[in-house]
Amino acid sequence: MNPRSFLVRGLLVGLVAGLLAFAVAFVVGEPHVERAIELEESAAAPAEPASDGHSHSHSDDEATAGHSHGDEAGGTSRETQRTWGLLTATVAVGVALGGLVGLVSAAAAGRLGRLSLRGSTLVVAGAGFVATALVPWLKYPPNPPAVGSGETIGSRTALYFGLLALSVLAAWAAVLLARRVAAGRGAFDGVLAGVAAYVVAMMLVTALMPAVDELGDFPASTLWAFRLASLLTLATTWAVIGLGLAWSLGRVQREAQEQAARRELAASL
Amino acid sequence: MSSSHAATPATALPGALPGEVPSIPLRRLAPWALFLGLAALLVLFFVSADQGAVSIPAGTAIHEFVHDGRHLLGFPCH
Numbered sequence: 001m002n003p004r005s006f007l008v009r010g011l012l013v014g015l016v017a018g019l020l021a022f023a024v025a026f027v028v029g030e031p032h033v034e035r036a037i038e039l040e041e042s043a044a045a046p047a048e049p050a051s052d053g054h055s056h057s058h059s060d061d062e063a064t065a066g067h068s069h070g071d072e073a074g075g076t077s078r079e080t081q082r083t084w085g086l087l088t089a090t091v092a093v094g095v096a097l098g099g100l101v102g103l104v105s106a107a108a109a110g111r112l113g114r115l116s117l118r119g120s121t122l123v124v125a126g127a128g129f130v131a132t133a134l135v136p137w138l139k140y141p142p143n144p145p146a147v148g149s150g151e152t153i154g155s156r157t158a159l160y161f162g163l164l165a166l167s168v169l170a171a172w173a174a175v176l177l178a179r180r181v182a183a184g185r186g187a188f189d190g191v192l193a194g195v196a197a198y199v200v201a202m203m204l205v206t207a208l209m210p211a212v213d214e215l216g217d218f219p220a221s222t223l224w225a226f227r228l229a230s231l232l233t234l235a236t237t238w239a240v241i242g243l244g245l246a247w248s249l250g251r252v253q254r255e256a257q258e259q260a261a262r263r264e265l266a267a268s269l
Numbered sequence: 270m271s272s273s274h275a276a277t278p279a280t281a282l283p284g285a286l287p288g289e290v291p292s293i294p295l296r297r298l299a300p301w302a303l304f305l306g307l308a309a310l311l312v313l314f315f316v317s318a319d320q321g322a323v324s325i326p327a328g329t330a331i332h333e334f335v336h337d338g339r340h341l342l343g344f345p346c347h
Binding site: 095143149154 | 290291292293295297298301302305306308309312313315316317318321322329330333334335336337338339340341342343344345346347
């Protein structure tokens with residue numbers, strides 16, 4: 001059992017998680033991204049001088065594609081954005097998160113009460129999902145294209161990552177608290193104290209942080225479908241990393257136990 | 270990553286109790302955690318935030334390329 005065995009497995013399951021997250025995002029999420037861009041274009045169309053008559057096409061293979069950010073022409077086509085671009089993003093995030101979860105699991109191994117290697121790894125991935133994906137999703141839910149003003153991207157980015165940092169800090173503090181309480185009063189009280197501390201802390205933080213509402217009259221059903229698809233993409237990433245890493249650590253756990261048993265035997269002789 | 274709690278005597282000693290999971294000394298984890306932590310943050314920065322609020326390098330090529338992933342992975346986007 002060494003850092004390498006965790007890191008290699010984390011990176012590999014992260015790669016798989018990224019590929020599966022792409023499949024989910026492409027199948028479940030992309031239709032709503034396309035719909036949002038159609039709405040954005042049809043809203044912007046009357047204001048723009050029509051250069052090529054009245055053919056406001058919705059085709060995906062247009063070279064200079066619909067959802068630009070008002071920059072120079074020759075950007076990335078929609079077709080590239082929804083395939084290779086999306087794949088690159090999910091795989092990059094999957095591998096990075098997989099590596100991080102691998103190393104945090106290596107640090108957590110044997111340090112979370114009497115949890116097995118697999119148990120502590122699942123706790124790390126579960127806490128990671130709640131702290132870095134679910135809570136930010138609840139407070140600052142993701143928006144499809146056409147929602148959100150370009151002028152507020154700075155403050156919205158700062159708020160999002162500020163909340164993310166506070167959430168990770170709170171989760172870490174909650175785990176330390178849970179360990180301390182569990183050492184004196186048992187595992188159930190420990191888990192209860194940790195979960196309660198995190199929930200109360202994040203209720204305070206999210207109540208105090210400003211809300212962001214730039215929806216305008218964007219259709220609610222498309223918005224809801226997009227946000228659910230986004231949550232499903234994040235859940236896929238974290239579930240595959242957590243379950244995959246726990247599964248792949250089976251051999252490491254057996255070897256660690258056998259080694260411990262041998263030491264035990266040697267010490268008793 | 271976690272550094273302050275190396276002292277749980279029962280589990281910190283490898284194989285101290287039968288059936289217990291041994292732990293890795295944090296000192297051995299530190300260089301891996303530092304390097305991979307920095308590399309992972311860099312990757313996450315480019316996918317999540319670059320050329321939105323901050324631009325390194327200037328332009329929108331990275332933003333455009335990972336655009337759909339940025340939206341669907343829940344990051345704030347334009």
